[in-house]
Amino acid sequence: MPLPPETRIGHVHLKVADLDRALHFYCGILGFELMHRFGNSAAFISAGGYHHHIGLNTWESKDGNPPAPGTTGLYHLAIVYPTRASLAQALRTLLAHHIPLDGAADHGVSEALYLRDPDQNGVELYWDRPREQWPHSPSGELTMYTRPLDLHHLLGASEPLESLPEGPKDL
Numbered sequence: 001m002p003l004p005p006e007t008r009i010g011h012v013h014l015k016v017a018d019l020d021r022a023l024h025f026y027c028g029i030l031g032f033e034l035m036h037r038f039g040n041s042a043a044f045i046s047a048g049g050y051h052h053h054i055g056l057n058t059w060e061s062k063d064g065n066p067p068a069p070g071t072t073g074l075y076h077l078a079i080v081y082p083t084r085a086s087l088a089q090a091l092r093t094l095l096a097h098h099i100p101l102d103g104a105a106d107h108g109v110s111e112a113l114y115l116r117d118p119d120q121n122g123v124e125l126y127w128d129r130p131r132e133q134w135p136h137s138p139s140g141e142l143t144m145y146t147r148p149l150d151l152h153h154l155l156g157a158s159e160p161l162e163s164l165p166e167g168p169k170d171l
Contacts (some may be wrong), residue, residue: 015061022117033047053079105147107145111126
């Protein structure tokens with residue numbers, strides 16, 4: 001029996017080594033709002049006043065190391081931006097804070113930026129194209145793909161390129 005179409009993913013909860021460092025990244029750089037904090041052991045953050053989209057805790061990971069490559073676990077969490085311009089602004093913020101990108105892709109249905117948080121958790125920042133723009137085969141099947149994303153073109157969706165901050169040179 002399929003899930004109801006209104007079903008959605010509620011939140012993600014991440015184990016972090018240093019709560020203040022994680023809050024600086026998620027709130028100070030990405031712009032989430034701190035909703036509630038339990039000392040140095042946990043915090044709940046959101047966008048738009050929701051109780052929490054992301055939980056951060058040190059319950060089993062205080063001062064810990066990230067998982068070793070080649071192990072199972074979280075591949076990445078994905079944060080959906082409402083517009084292409086808001087994703088472009090997120091890219092500008094990442095550049096201003098010298099946050100390196102692992103990659104950037106056009107998937108046909110979306111445009112995405114890939115990076116790592118301070119605990120090396122994968123983070124995807126993306127916006128969805130309107131459904132009517134999604135690519136389909138002649139028979140009507142969805143045909144997602146992965147192509148390089150033109151970051152200069154994305155940045156043109158918000159402020160003029162003259163104000164591009166110094167950051168990674170691989171644009």
